Amino acid sequence: xxxxxxxxxxxxxxEGGFTNNPNxxxxxxxxxxTQRVYxxxxxxxxxxxxxxxxxxxxxxxxxxRSRYWDxxxxxxxxxxxxxxxxxxxxxxxxxxxVKWLQRALKQLGLYQGAIDGLCGQGTIxxxxxxxxDDGLIRIIMERRLxxxxxxxxxxxxxxGWSARCAAVLKTGQVWASGSVGxxxxxxxxxxGQAKAFISDAKAAPVLAIxxxxxxxxFASGAVTxxxxxxKDQLSQFAGSSTFIDHALMWMTVGSIxxxxxxxxxxxxxxxxxxxxxxxxxxxxxxxxxxxxTLDAVAA
Numbered sequence: 177x178x179x180x181x182x183x184x185x186x187x188x189x190x191e192g193g194f195t196n197n198p199n200x201x202x203x204x205x206x207x208x209x210t211q212r213v214y215x216x217x218x219x220x221x222x223x224x225x226x227x228x229x230x231x232x233x234x235x236x237x238x239x240x241r242s243r244y245w246d247x248x249x250x251x252x253x254x255x256x257x258x259x260x261x262x263x264x265x266x267x268x269x270x271x272x273x274v275k276w277l278q279r280a281l282k283q284l285g286l287y288q289g290a291i292d293g294l295c296g297q298g299t300i301x302x303x304x305x306x307x308x309d310d311g312l313i314r315i316i317m318e319r320r321l322x323x324x325x326x327x328x329x330x331x332x333x334x335x336g337w338s339a340r341c342a343a344v345l346k347t348g349q350v351w352a353s354g355s356v357g358x359x360x361x362x363x364x365x366x367x368g369q370a371k372a373f374i375s376d377a378k379a380a381p382v383l384a385i386x387x388x389x390x391x392x393x394f395a396s397g398a399v400t401x402x403x404x405x406x407k408d409q410l411s412q413f414a415g416s417s418t419f420i421d422h423a424l425m426w427m428t429v430g431s432i433x434x435x436x437x438x439x440x441x442x443x444x445x446x447x448x449x450x451x452x453x454x455x456x457x458x459x460x461x462x463x464x465x466x467x468x469t470l471d472a473v474a475a
Contacts (some may be wrong), residue, residue, distance in 0.1 A: 180245050183259040184237065186347060187266055189362055191369045194229050199332040202371030204228055208238050208266050210371070219429065240266070248274055249295040253303050256352025260313050261295075263344050264320055267337075267371045272323070275457045283391065291457055310350035316344040322455040326375045336367020344418035377456050380449045448463050 191208030202210040206228040217239050245251065248474040250258040257277075264273030271293030278299055281287035287302035304310045324330060334375045343362055355453045452458070 178239065179255055180251065180259050180262075183245075183250070183262050184240055186259065186344075186362060187240070187263055188236075189265070190343070192364045192366075195369060197331060197370065200370040201329065203333055203375055204229050205369070205371070208210075209236060209239055213239065215244075235434050243272060244408065249300060252295075252300045254309055254352065256309050256313060256348045256350070257303060257306075258315075259351060260316055260344055260348035263340075264316070266305075267340075268320075268323070268374075272374060272457075273320075273337075274299070276316045276319045276323070279319055279457065280312055283308070283315055313345065313348040314390045317341055317348075318457070326373050326378055326452055326455045327372055328378050329370065329372065329376050332337030333370040333372070335369040335374065336365045336370065338366035355364055372396065374456055378452070380452055412470060 188207055188352075194204075194206040196204040204227075206214075209228060209231055211228045216227050216236065219408075221334045245262055246263055248265045248270045250262045250265075253261060261273055261277055264276060267273075268375070274293045274295045275291050277295070278287055278291050278293075281299065281302045282291070284306065284307050287299065288295075289298040289302075303312070321341050321398075324341070325334070330337070347362060371396045406432055407473070
């Protein structure tokens with residue numbers, strides 16, 4: 177059995193049969209093929225569209241080979257790595273899966289190209305230079321799992337995705353040229369077949385919340401503005417009553433605490449944003465700012 181055939185056999189176990197879970201962004205799906213992909217395939221063949229429930233085994237194999245295996249150049253990679261990449265393309269799309277491979281190769285110091293989601297000659301050559309495919313597969317799957325945890329749909333499918341990733345990791349390492357073995361048991365786990373797309377990523381923390389209480393925002397933020405206004409109005413009565421004196425003191429403490437809380441939140445939010453950017457293969461805050469600066473200069 178060649179790499180594609182045995183990899184497809186494993187993928188089909190992970191994907192199961194027909195499903196149409198309202199929380200799954202893939203919608204109506206059979207054997208891992210969504211209705212949208214099936215419609216595109218049938219249309220390109222000059223055939224009328226039909227329910228994905230009616231998809232034949234031949235069509236399943238043809239779609240998986242042309243739209244996933246070949247598009248990701250899996251056939252140009254060694255055993256184990258090819259399967260791990262292939263399974264990722266089916267679950268999250270070709271571009272996203274290739275980015276996990278490229279990031280893993282870059283982490284190993286073997287790839288210096290762009291993280292563009294295209295498995296070109298540079299990526300293939302870098303993968304060929306790996307002397308421990310077990311280690312490469314581990315990094316790929318670590319990145320994949322981190323990506324999945326950053327999705328809003330994790331709360332619905334996290335258990336299934338975790339089980340699928342664990343099985344793919346073990347199988348990929350067994351098939352690879354490393355030392356892990358023997359071939360593990362492999363079974364379908366409900367939820368693992370749900371599509372995992374970057375469009376379902378959790379929203380990033382909003383820095384504007386902190387900007388209202390720190391820096392120039394402190395002077396113009398609504399809450400701190402109200403506190404400053406109240407203090408100005410009460411200050412003329414300072415010393416006239418214990419209540420007013422205490423109110424002024426707590427307003428001052430509150431203003432300081434608000435600034436501190438804003439700074440702490442901004443630090444936390446920036447960390448979360450950068451972590452999110454890393455697992456989703458997006459520009460970090462610094463990279464985005466740098467790009468904006470360059471755009472401004474160019475303009």
